Amino acid sequence: MSSASDLPILDFDRISFSYAKNGAFIKDLSFSIGEGEFIGLLGANGSGKSTILKLGGGILKPSAGRLMLWGKSLQTFRNRDRAKLISYMPQSLDVTVPFTVRELVDMGLYPYDIRPAMTTGEALDMVGLRGRADGRLADLSSGEQRRTFIAMTLLQGAGLLLLDEPLANLDIRYQIELVLLLRRLKEERNISIVMALHDINVALQLEKVMLIKSGEILGIGAPEEVLTEERIRQAFGIKVRIIRQQGENAYVSYKNSF
């Protein structure tokens, strides 16, 4: 199912970027996101996860290199046209906004003149919130609030979701629900997802991860290959132990660092 097409959806080709004048924060970064891929993006705070996602979403402009969306330079897309293909969701969402669930989800239609095939009801069904359509966003639980924003991106119709730490502030049940929802979107709608996250144990459940440090890729590929004890030590500066049991996924013990 993954990488059905040879052409990547989004291709980072030797991308550099700097916030200040002194030196590049990200230098010569290259990787690509294939159709239907679900990639977990890991790295310490300040390692460049958000920057990479914002570059991919066109919010930040690279100082060098080429960013190609479906084989065409991302910068040549009009904002509205890009919005139909990529949806970026920041880490902190303002959930005190006065909108109802339906009003918020419907904003996904803004890039369109003609209403696309999916209805608001269908988008809400996908995230399990149809019954809450007329409730105010502020009255929902944190997990439901996240899912409301996901429903908005579904209506937006983008084939690539760039999610900046969507699991932050969610308890373990909401985290699992959200990851399962994203996995379902990938499988049923062939949506590609790049999700920044911190929990290594959650990352081990994904099919592909990318580990970064100071804007450079330490590893990209299957989690068991990338998230080794040695690489985790490099990326986060802590000692961990990876415990593997037969027939079960590995999990990371932080015991050695406490």
Next chain:
Amino acid sequence: MKTKLVVIILVPLVVFGLSLVLGPKIINPFAMDETSREILFSVRAPRSIVALLMGMALGASGAVLQGILRNPLADPYILGISSGASLSAAIGIIMGLTFLGSFTIPVLAFAGAIFTGSLVGVMGWKRGGLWPERLLLAGVGLSFLFSALLMLIMSVSSDEGLRRATLWIFGDLSMSDWSRIPFGLIFVLGGMLLSMARAKALNALILGDELAHSLGFTPHVERFFLFVSVGLMTSASVSLGGMIGFIGLLVPHMIRFFAGSDSRALIPASAFMGGALLCVADLVSRSILPPMELPAGVVTAIIGSPYFLYLLRRRNVLSV
């Protein structure tokens, strides 16, 4: 929703009609003598239209401004536009300037408003765009400066000039005549059409710049257009009849309670309700103790505040 729409359109119409026939002298529109006709067409009609326009401008700009500043306590006057207008108008009144006849003071006020609005825009501009916090702080800062200058001028001015300037600052609709209406209409409607054309962008901006960008908007460009629309409406309103409090701040909150927060409905509904409220306030202010007139701004707040507080008790209305 349809009922609400009818109410929102009907209320201002009914209020406008009432403001024409009611007053110290009640006019029967079906049996008018010469005096009644004169009062209706030369005094009340232009005055009520001015009240309607000012209220519409304030209601709509309040709704827009609370959105772009993402601050529920923002009102059109927070940007200092009214202080700038008041300062230049007061200078004109106190110095007795008449170089443009009856247009002198409105034109001075409009120039002061546009000048201040542009200044706030320049100060709120950094790295290729307008930033909400900068706009807000620049507006508050300039407001203080201009208010202080205004006080300074008023404290050294003669009694008559002082009285007239004070009246003007607190909202004086008694000078309304037909000649000002076309100009008011152009700027108020122009600003309103501009803001309504960008209403979707305003909704997206309320979610934050990054999500607005993700939804296909360019936040700085959208904020600029919306800021210009507020500048036009507020400037027109202040130059038509001075400062009227309450409407810009609280009418949008009332409407959110009533018609939701989608800016596409909120902007026009706040405009209609703002217009209706100022029309009522003006009717009350000239009817209650004739021939004396109470300042319309004072009456607006006295009518509006209890209703607003009642809404606040019933439901949490204070969010953008």
